[in-house]
Amino acid sequence: MPSHTTTTWWLTGLSGAGKTTLAQALAKELRDRAEAVCVVDGDELRSGLSQDLGFDSASRAENVRRAAHMARILNANGIHAVVAMISPAAKERDAALALIGKERCKEIYINTPLEICMLRDPKGLYKRAEIGQLTQMTGVQSAYEPPLSPALHLDTNVTEISQAVLQILAI
Ligand SMILES: Nc1ncnc2c1ncn2[C@@H]1O[C@H](COP(=O)(O)OS(=O)(=O)O)[C@@H](OP(=O)(O)O)[C@H]1O
Numbered sequence: 001m002p003s004h005t006t007t008t009w010w011l012t013g014l015s016g017a018g019k020t021t022l023a024q025a026l027a028k029e030l031r032d033r034a035e036a037v038c039v040v041d042g043d044e045l046r047s048g049l050s051q052d053l054g055f056d057s058a059s060r061a062e063n064v065r066r067a068a069h070m071a072r073i074l075n076a077n078g079i080h081a082v083v084a085m086i087s088p089a090a091k092e093r094d095a096a097l098a099l100i101g102k103e104r105c106k107e108i109y110i111n112t113p114l115e116i117c118m119l120r121d122p123k124g125l126y127k128r129a130e131i132g133q134l135t136q137m138t139g140v141q142s143a144y145e146p147p148l149s150p151a152l153h154l155d156t157n158v159t160e161i162s163q164a165v166l167q168i169l170a171i
């Protein structure tokens with residue numbers, strides 16, 4: 001990767017698919033290679049910049065739009081962006097990639113199956129959805145539209161983190 005160009009890796013997938021884990025591992029590898037990188041994580045955005053937003057489709061669209069603008073600013077300032085967001089709607093993902101610039105974006109579908117995400121359930125969200133304490137859970141009560149032609153598919157149930165990072169950097 002030439003050091004004068006910046007990239008946005010856009011990691012999309014269900015909750016528990018492994019987006020945050022892979023984003024952090026990718027960022028570490030890039031920093032080890034002396035590349036400037038910033039992770040834009042949905043959970044983190046929602047604890048600050050997007051704390052006014054819920055999980056209805058309009059709120060998710062706005063959240064994705066904000067993340068895309070962040071990635072665009074980062075890239076324009078010489079910093080790679082690793083976006084880790086469910087970003088469930090194909091239309092909004094496409095708009096995000098177009099805003100950032102398709103030539104510098106790599107869409108990565110973390111396609112870990114829902115059953116595995118539900119078994120992992122790292123934050124207990126699927127359990128809460130199951131017992132009716134949480135509505136609009138993606139993959140349960142709220143739709144996820146898989147990317148039709150991502151640069152890479154990664155199922156973290158079969159691909160180790162270090163291997164996944166190498167695959168991401170190879171595209
Ligand atoms: N209803 C519902 N559905 C999905 N996720 C939920 C929900 N409620 C809370 N959470 C938590 O919010 C995180 C997802 O935020 P995102 O900003 O990535 O979502 S989105 O792109 O705006 O759809 C998500 O983080 P990840 O598990 O890392 O995906 C959850 O921790």
Ligand SMILES: Nc1ncnc2c1ncn2[C@@H]1O[C@H](COP(=O)(O)OP(=O)(O)O)[C@@H](O)[C@H]1O
Pocket residue numbers: 013014015016017018019020021022084120122156157159160161164
């Ligand atoms: N190969 C793998 N890649 C990424 N995560 C993995 C992998 N194997 C197991 N996991 C686990 O799956 C969970 C994924 O959670 P997280 O990264 O927060 O997902 P997301 O951000 O998509 O919600 C973590 O507990 C992580 O340790």
